[in-house]
Amino acid sequence: MAIPGNLLAAATSTMDPSYVGWRVRSNATLVSGTGGRVGPRCLGVKSTAAAGAEAETVSFYPVTAGQTYFMFADAGGSVVERIGIEWLDSKAVPVGAVTWSLWTMSAMAGWHRVSVAGVAPVGATRARLVLASAQTTAGVSHFWENVYFGGVIRTLGNLLPWSVEATEIDASGWTAEVNATVSRQVPAMSWPVDAYTAGGHTLAMTATAAGNAAVRTVIRPAVTPGTEYMAYAYLQPPVLTATAWIELRWHDAAGNQIGAQRSVLAAPGTGMYRQRASAVAPAGAASCSVAAGLDGAGAGQVLRLETVVVTAAPALAPDSVIRQDAATFEQGTGGWTVSSGTATLARSTPWGAAALEGSYALTATSPSATASTLRSPRVPVTEGVNWRLTTGARATTGTTTSLWLRVRWYDSTGTSIGLSTGTGYAFANTGWYWMSTDAVAPAGAVEAAVELTVTASASASVLHVDGVSLRQVLPLTEVSVTEERGFATVTLRELILGYTLTVERETPDAKRAPVRGASGLIVDQPITRELVVAEDHEIPMGVPVRYRITMTSPSGARSTRSTPLVTVSLPDRNEVWLKDPGNPQRACRVMVQRAPDWQRPIEQAVHRVRGRRNPVVLSGRRGGMEGDLDIWTRTDEEREALHLLLDSGNVLLWQAMPGMGVADMYVQVAEVTEARTGGTAAEPWRSWSLPLTEVDQPVALGVNGSGGRTWQDVITEFATCADVLAAYATSEDLLLDRRRG
Template sequence: MPIPGNLLSAASETMDPTYSGWRPRTNCTLVAGTGGRAGGTKCLGVRSTAAAGAEAETVTAYPVTAGQTYHAFADAGGSVVERIGIEWLDASYSPVGAVTWSLWTMSAMAGWHRVSTAGVAPVGATRARLVLASAQTASGVSHFWENVYLGQPIRTTGNLMPWSVEATEIDASGWTAEVNATVSRQVPAMSWPVDAYTAGGHTLAMTATAAGNAAVRTTVRPAVTPGAEYLAYAYLQPPVLTATAWIELRWHDAAGNQIGAQRSVLAAPGTGMYRQRASAVAPAGAASCSVAAGLDGAGAGQILRLETVVVTAAPALAPGSVLTQDAATFEQGTGGWAVLSGTATLAQSTPWGAAALEGSYALTATSPSATASTLRSPRVPVTEGVNWRLTTGARATTGTTTSLWLRVRWYDSTGTSLGVSTGTGYAFANTGWYWMSTDAVAPAGAVEASVELTVTAAASASVLHVDGVSLRQVLPLTEVTTAEERGFATLTLRELVVGYTITIERETPDAKRTPVRGAAGLIVDQPITRELLVIEDHEIPMGLPVRYRITMTSPAGLRNTRSSALVTVSLPDRNLAWLKDPGNPQRACRVMVQQAPDWQRPIEQTIHRVRGRRNPVILSGRRGGKEGDLDIWTRTDEEREALHLLLDSGNVLLWQAMPGLGVSDMYVQVAEVTEARTGGTAAEPWRAWSLPLTEVDQPVALGVNGAGGRTWQDVLSEFATYADLLDEYSTLEDLLLDRRRG
């Protein structure tokens, strides 16, 4: 898939099928390379023609807007160091100011690694060109490039921190030294996945000025809500295996005083980049938060590098789970779990990545003898009379665990135990991770609950790992609701199996099934990437009872099906109809029909009149779809403006009317439009429209545009004032879709 928002074409990004979007700039010729990962196996080879640095550039200069920030990155590999630059050009393609270069990589690396830079387009710049530079010291040496991007900064959705803190591509102004440290930027040669678009390139480098503890912190403090749980994480690269590197999420009151902190220490297995998390609930009085990182007992000159720093509202491990991140994933310790009975001891697994289902760590329960031990989680709020589902992953790594019982203990408002659920027992061998669950209804008076796991070890020194614990209310697997005023139905699917594929079809009373449209087009055998899926079906027919059929298929080909209840979406008046853009449902327009089309069905024919014969010989093509003029009214200025917005794109539209009028739902293209006044005074808002329609096929690959997970918090993290939004976006729809000027 092309990199989202890339100004470069897919070929110039991936070098597949050719590198024709690039040309030599200095001291080089271009050759086709192999071993690429982005889009195909090809890559760009920049071969030096003399013993000097070599540079290649894009043939095209891409449109930019002065004052906006642009980000560029590429994956490179070779025997020398490299950098990437953005050259700013004016309308006459003359350079404006200096090239915005990245730092040189700290060392050469033959394998693929990321280089990147960012900068603000200077005054007078209208276009930009990318430059790839490598520091060859001999002629005939090739340096290789692929996966090249130029566009708006790609940031982590939901990050409370601005991009200047998340990434240090422009400078390190989002950070300051706190104790015994200096702050700088470095570009280590480091491999990243080809689609890790928020990582790689410049890193924040904290250098200990002397022996002892060293720390840095963010200068930006985003607002938080007391009682809400937040998650901070970053990639940390310790200087040596024995270093004590950490990340800390801090809380500050309205006056800026620190009132709390949660530290998370990295148990590094080496000196690479490792993502470490810290999570906590914002305490009473918290108004803002910050992030700190550092080394305990650092040696003078030792360097800790940070990459991709994020603070976000903590997502539930499973939709609706009431367990905190700490107690569910054990990323910063044992999560408040305790041994209620038995001889087992608890610890966080070590090192990073050695044992985990979710994240990088797990809870480790070690039983010194072949006995039973009960482990208990911290208490969490629950609702009485509700069915709750406890789910966890577990594996036995030493010895054989004969059984694991899953139970939930309930408490009333005074903290008194109301008993424990019957639970469910599982027996499993030392063969890997297992997912297990049990259901229980909270008794009357229950306001809190804790998870209890009873593990029975069959041998001494048995070890059990636990991870991915959730406790959530059991909701319907399939749920459907309607929004008749906006002409769509919402389908909610829960407890999907990640790794399977899914097909969602809409079934009408005539038993016909039609795939439903999602963000990536019609949902047919699409991979499942999350347990919860919410789909808005804006193409549901009007006035007909509809149900949804869902088919999930395992990698082995096993199928699991379910269906929804019947649901109907109607129009309040049979004289009304919907005109919708399937890819942009926010533009849907409800209009009043003046007169339905008188249809024509054109056909291509060639007539041959044979001399001496009365009747001609006619060669015909296939008769085409319907064509005709739909006459409608708009009744208000708002309806008129909405119809203009719908028609402006020239996209394929969906025309929907109520059944019984002799008109089926139809995908159409609209030709030249006539908008006429209906008489009366100049202030009369009614308009008469004539829309020439041509029936076309349903667009298959077209996906539904949307915010892509962005929220108002993302807007607040990037922009200080509403005036900044006006400079960046032309319309509210552009803001919704993050479609910026230029």
């Protein structure tokens, strides 16, 4: 899959089917290598003498002075490497020095990530990309693939700016707090091919002497008291026995620290491991910061950090009321207790040894074959509502374990007012199991606690619990309409991860058509989330429609759902919708002046035979509709919206109400005529003639959406509105993060 936002052509990025986008810069010959990550091919840069070898892009890429650009590539070979961005003016003359990454700290034959970022200098309008490797003998090849160049790729929702998250430009977003120095390093390390926010430069904290060492962020983003937040980063400890940690800190309006939540890494080795810390912002909290460090560090020991994020903590399951620390056990036992029995609780160890969500699980050890009840912290609930408790569990020793899932209810005084009947499960130590139970909160219930009663079949039995959620039971499928924008919204809950999903629109004549999603028509798409919301902007007008949802297991078994009938109408039958299926935000509702007089062209060859009255005619297949649609725009806003819709030249969808003599039609619009309707110069009405040609529905086209981008991301990235205006030409570009240049 192409890297989102990449200015490089697919062949230049992946080297497939060849490396035509690259040329020799110095001391090299180029070869097409095998064993690529994205496709079968990669670029080999072979040294021709005992010196470093460099390759560069054949093309230049447009840049805007003052904006930050990011480049990364995956590399492999027997020597160290670096990459660079060469800034050029409009005449392709270099502007200033090449912005180079640091050299990798060691060579690595396997694929690893190298990256660099820089601000385009004054006078720069173009950029050329450079790949460099430090060969010391002739005939040594270095391999490259998966190259990206474009805007920065940041974690959506991160309250920290990208300069702090990635440290690709410098380490100025961090400061030493105690017994440490701050720098950057590029360890040679493998990352998944699509881990676009990780790899390359890391923050390096070096202990200056033996003892505790710590660093912290300089920037303190604003927080809201009572909201749960999560901080996480990849940590690389210097040795297996090191005590490495990350800490989420709270500060009041005066900058005083008023609280902190530390999460200690139980490292299984000396690689990169993502560690989380989560907590609810206390009363009086105005901002937060992130710290990391080593306890009992040796002089010169280095702790590396990668991809540092602070964000509002996502619920483990949609609308779950259980906090992250009590649901995923990333920083401890999450406040769980043993309300009865002899079991003991601990966080699993080491990192990654036991987990369903994240990297740790709650570990309950039973010293004897008896029952113990594990209880979660209390959470707020609403009386009279049906709640669903879901958890994953795994028995690691013993033959069979019995587990009862229940919910205990509490009133406003904190007194227990009942325990749900619950559901029991028995399972062997063969892996993880998902289990659930439903219960209605009784009258007077304002709080609840999850209770898990485990009965071990043997002494020293161990049970792992992870992924605990308690959420209000909502409909599996919901549908609503937004008539003023001409679309329907389908909400799907409790989808099965690992299955594939198909969403179809069904009309009263039993015809079905797939609904369009972010990656094209939703037909056998992999399910990666329990909750999916799809907006159907191609729903026909004035026709009752239901949606059929099909989930297919890897073995081919199918389950289906359907929604009630819904109808989206046009308030005025003289109006029609013109929509861009891939950009529904551009949809226009306009008034029809005159419907087309249709033509259906056909290719024919007429052969007149001498001596015969009638010719021989050879015909092709008759084409689709062609004709001119005459419409009015009634306001300046409608006129500007129609221009925006037509500017792209994309395939459009024309929709009218039933009974108007035309079915929904996908069209291409040729040369457009916009005319005044008479009257004064201030008259806003315009008469348009749109030459239409009927075309097929675009199948692979996905809905171009924001992908989770919010105003918080804009606030984090830009200091002033003037900075936003300088970066984006239109509000649509702001929504989709399409920056100038």
